[in-house]
Amino acid sequence: MNSPHQISLDDWEIRYHRLKAGGLNEPWYGGPLSRHAGRGDKRLLSLRFDNSPPALRLWNFLLTEEERLHQARAAGGKIVGAMKDLGTAAVMAFSLPNVTAFYPDGAWWVPCIMEQGTGDLEVADALGIDESFCPVRAMLGAFVRGAHFPRPDLLVCSVGATCDDFSAIAQRLSSLGYPILWWEAPHRRRAEAGEAAVDLPGGLAAPAAQVRFVRRQLELVRAGLEELTDRKLDDALLAEGIAQANQFRRLLGELRRLAYTRVPCPLGALEMLVAEMLAIHFCSDRAEAIVVIGQLLDEVRRRSALGLGVLDECAVPVFWVNPVADLKVMNILEECGGRLCGSEFLFSHALDEIPADIEPLEALARTALADPMVGPASDRAERICRECRRFGAKAVVISRIPGASHCATESDIIADMVRNRLDLPTVEIEVPPICDADAPGIRTRLEALIESARQRT
């Protein structure tokens, strides 16, 4: 039972009490995972989890975010709801003392985790935001119902070169009386001949003029944060905020390197998805997120050193494109004989370190412009190809998000580039928030992909 395994929620119940009896030390948010299922997170009953104490801490950290936000409010802190940019605005907000930032976008997963039993989607439907929008529409229901997170003291949202789903839903929210500080993320373009260009994180580049523009936009965000807190968000604070974010990103980078390359696979796809999600806003507690990810990394290092893993040695390395609306699909990939060997969950700019040797706002502007969503799909596809090579992918899954304005066009561009450049088999699947009805079809496609990858090797 102590060797690395993937176990059910019931198994975790038994294991939890054994660990506790053995002296398991937990933070305030610790406890058996089953209690989350009891409070409505029913999808947990269908998942298989890593059996290590650091994984337990990871899940407990993830599933107690709402409590953390309420605690922050009760302690007199300010709460900032950053929307859409997935990383940058949160780094700025966390740079101020007594400010907690989170992405209401995270409600994306609520219909899955709570098996749609929340009423969020029904509220969104009633407001004219039906299932032709992506699952982020649950955010609208969450705001209106006052569920899942406290009402933020400030809402900031990036628009421009973003998806239409989010832009439309955020505007709907604004029309319902939730004031939003909008800032512009322009479509990232290549520099014209003779135009100065600037390197961005992630191996990208953009015209210096675009970076200057985004920097001016982030000045607006800075001013909004200063007004909220009545405190100056100076460069020293921002630099410290960036340093903390980078500490997290370095740990996560090393975790990804080991988890995606070591044989046998030392950590399953589900925990890796959750670990990567923490990069967006540290699950509302930056310091604790660093501890959580550090412990997970220690466990993966230990397993790697001992040659231990959670999957069969011959599991086929699969690169995954786009987040899955149903977490269960990460388990299904492994049940079909695959293992995650890299991911592009639409927030790769939140994984890359923020440049620390330039002015902080300039660094953040470069990071914001490196967002895969604001650039052409071909840039995103290039990165996917690079990472497939780096992590030794043998197949690629492009997971479509129901209703998303970008998937229909982008998927072909990515699949074509992966096939042409890497000659890897690819498959496209669509994953709804609860995939049970579609699971047989998804399995068939994943099995065929993995079989085809095996035959090639």
Next chain:
Amino acid sequence: MNIDAPGRAWPSVNDMGQPVVYVSPFVPPEWIAAHGMQPRRLVPRAPAMRGMREGQCPFAWQAAASLTATPQPLGNPAAIILTSTCDQMRRAAEIVQARTPSPVFLMNVPATWRSDSARGLYADELARLGLFLQHCGGRQPGQGELAALMLAYERARIALKAAQPMLSAREFARLLCELGSCDAGQLDGFQRAISDACGQQGQRAAGGIDLAIVGGPIAQGELAILDAIELAGGKVVLNACESGQRCLPAPLDAQAASADPLAQLRRMYFDSIPDAFRRPDSLLENYLRTHLAGSGARGVVLIRQVWCDLWHAWTQRLGGLCPLPVLDVVLGDSPEGTTSATNRIQSFIEILRR
């Protein structure tokens, strides 16, 4: 005829040489013409169904399909200008860029509009577009040339607006597209085209059920729904679709234009045209609130393309802006074309009549 529905000919490329093709009302045709080039506003002919994937906006898809088809139905464009005004169009631009030999310019039109930096970005993009056009064979506009052209386009727009009550909604849409496809030398001819159209429409029935139409773009082949409104006894008194008066630029300030024509273009287009992609979208909200109330319309038809999130999100909001009944018409969602939309419009008018 360059159209598969009844009506007069839409701008044809046959005698346009190498046009500069654009789609969005946020691209000023006078800026293209000032470079000695032929602007050509593209309104795709038919809604695309073939090759389209679930989730794709039929209008954006058809625009991309028209621009990448071989042989090229648009002649051999000297340049193509698309805009970042929505995710679907921005991504369509990437496809067009990859599949056509014509140079493609993706113009960043900011969604935000209240900050100086956003307004400055639009102006910078106009300047960048100017350089691009010069690379594509255009010439640098001469001193005073742009301001003079702006005045000429303004006169044509004033004439078009004055003629609107005499024109069917389809004719107005056609003439708007024609105006956006005029170069400097064709504007006189355009005035004649307005007179001709008014003459032909002289028998337009008085009375009818006054309706407002609101929404995004409509492909040529879908304009049958405008005919359907009129055939069913309706009359479009406010066209707040992309093919209507909502997307006309603000009136020109000729004095300001002679001092700084580019700043004036920015004011007329970027600062003024209300649209669903703008954040916040208070320009559109205020426009609709004012014009719906002032139009005397008895009902509103929201016309949107399937999978267009930006206009879809207006279905519920429209009802909150005015006390009028709203009919939600979705285009491009069925292979039967506009038949079901037409039937629904007829029923809607029938109900309003009672």
